[in-house]
Amino acid sequence: MTELQDEAQRRRAIALAIALTADTHLAPDQYEFDLLESYAQGERTLNQVLLELDTRVQHLLYRSQAVELLTAVQLTELLEESRAWNRAHGITGLLCYGSDGHFVQVLEGPAHEVHALYVKIQRDKRHQNVQLLSNKAASSRWFTDWQMAFVETDAPDFFWLISYLEAREHNLVMPQIPITEPLLLTLLNQFSRT
Numbered sequence: 001m002t003e004l005q006d007e008a009q010r011r012r013a014i015a016l017a018i019a020l021t022a023d024t025h026l027a028p029d030q031y032e033f034d035l036l037e038s039y040a041q042g043e044r045t046l047n048q049v050l051l052e053l054d055t056r057v058q059h060l061l062y063r064s065q066a067v068e069l070l071t072a073v074q075l076t077e078l079l080e081e082s083r084a085w086n087r088a089h090g091i092t093g094l095l096c097y098g099s100d101g102h103f104v105q106v107l108e109g110p111a112h113e114v115h116a117l118y119v120k121i122q123r124d125k126r127h128q129n130v131q132l133l134s135n136k137a138a139s140s141r142w143f144t145d146w147q148m149a150f151v152e153t154d155a156p157d158f159f160w161l162i163s164y165l166e167a168r169e170h171n172l173v174m175p176q177i178p179i180t181e182p183l184l185l186t187l188l189n190q191f192s193r194t
């Protein structure tokens with residue numbers, strides 16, 4: 001059998017595996033699905049697919065509410081502690097703190113690190129009502145240079161940010177957002193693509 005026939009058979013096998021595992025617990029997630037599908041369609045080589053699976057970045061987005069408003073000193077302590085941990089564990093991201101005590105945070109990095117950190121964050125007594133907004137893989141980071149970027153917003157900006165993220169998550173019509181802060185715009189632009 002020629003190499004081309006081999007390759008065509010592999011592509012067919014992958015297409016079959018995708019179809020057979022659909023709606024079972026073995027089904028690939030969206031990121032894996034898109035890559036495998038593009039291999040089955042002949043748009044990527046197997047090596048490209050394997051590389052993109054190995055280097056994928058998990059993006060986890062949640063919102064929460066501070067139990068008590070944090071002082072500037074408490075926020076600085078939280079950021080210092082976070083950045084030290086994140087640097088050592090390959091995590092980057094953005095923490096947004098609204099003046100009314102709401103948090104929105106993006107954690108990005110290897111899936112096992114992101115999920116382990118999220119477990120700790122959920123247990124943290126400094127905030128409550130932790131709600132997951134999104135948890136997806138993508139091919140690259142959004143906040144590459146930040147062990148944890150930080151933005152403090154006023155209440156209206158926070159309201160728009162949440163309205164936008166929730167509309168996107170529920171496939172509703174997106175509101176027009178009057179947000180100009182560059183880090184928040186990065187989050188909104190990237191989030192609307194995934």
Ligand SMILES: Cc1cc2nc3c(=O)[nH]c(=O)nc-3n(C[C@H](O)[C@H](O)[C@H](O)COP(=O)(O)O)c2cc1C
Pocket residue numbers: 064078081082083085086095103105117120121122124126127148
């Ligand atoms: C809103 C919020 C965001 C946080 N973000 C991070 C973070 O990015 N990285 C981190 O290491 N800890 C973060 N923390 C702190 C963790 O919740 C936790 O205190 C820290 O991981 C130490 O946990 P441990 O005492 O269970 O080891 C955050 C806490 C809060 C309240």
